Amino acid sequence: MRGVVFFDVDGTLVPNTSSGQHLAELLGHAEVVREAEAGYAAGVLSNEQVCVLDARGWASRSPAEVRGFLKTLPLVEGIAETVDWCRRHRLAPILATLAWDVVGEYLCDRFGFERSCGPRLEVVRGRYSGDVAAYFDEIDKRDFAVSVATELGVQLWHCAAIGDSRSDLPLFAEVGMAVAFNATAGARSAAHTSADGSDLRDVLPLLAGWLESMP
Template sequence: MKKSAVIDAKGWRGVSTKVVDRWLDDLPLIAGIGEVVSWCRSRRLEPVLASLAWQPVSTAMARRHGFTANGGPRVGISGLVYDGTVAEHFNEYDKRDRALAFAAERGVPTQRCCAIGDSRSDIPLFSALQTTLALNADTATRKVATTAMTAQDLTEVVPWLQQWERGLD
């Protein structure tokens, strides 16, 4: 993984942070994200984006939709330009560990956390939580999740979230 991150980071070399921010404004994502984030926040649930995407990508998604960003590898920056180096490596176990540490820092036990994910990088986190949803996920991820579904719009997960929320009482 680290070798591929080093190769991938080279593609960022010489690109302005402002240019990347503009590119990410138009990043195509599943519909309904804003509505689900608002639903969570209206219930005092903190929607956290734990991702293996480079931090500029996950930060842009979080900013655009109101998530709390947590994790991701960092590409090096010199001034306002990416330098093509890896400033911080980050893998699926870091994703799990950072998510669990984030909850612990807020005094939230793992029994009061759930996760929604779509890829193998979610498997370690899914294995650490009692309630997980594999959304539009590959077979391996579906096998580890407590529930799996396919959806065209993220709002389709709200009934699942409501059921999870009822179980918190």
């Protein structure tokens, strides 16, 4: 394994919205999640507070039902091809995200990411209870990436991160290549480079250049 590429989900693989907002539209609490995520982006709510507000809207729904909803999740083009490129260049493709764990698991199954992270909803007798089983914030996201790199025997400067917003900043500060993709001003200023577009393959020239410069 030559390195690792960590991919964010919301705002990065999921354009112009978030997996949480998309699912909330189908679950019936979209306005709650829109306001909560806006509060997180503005720095006035923690991710734990957002999780609590969102989780209530999942009460009585089943994991299978939500899995069906995820088939309609809007995604950028080129995800499968980018994952394949990473594998061909001996880079482990990993999801580093604050999206619910069910979202990461779905994307791993669909596109071949090796693993994912994220907060977890409580399930009681086959249904979501409306409570959070495990919280996960931007520091946990960074720590997850560090632990994956350590497990794989990869130095952090041989890791790249692709992200777009506040939750990516702690991870951007740790890796050898931080790419802001369709990102906020804050993420762009924290990244080494940036790209914009509707296709994830737009980051590949940047990753290729990083690989060429890698000792």
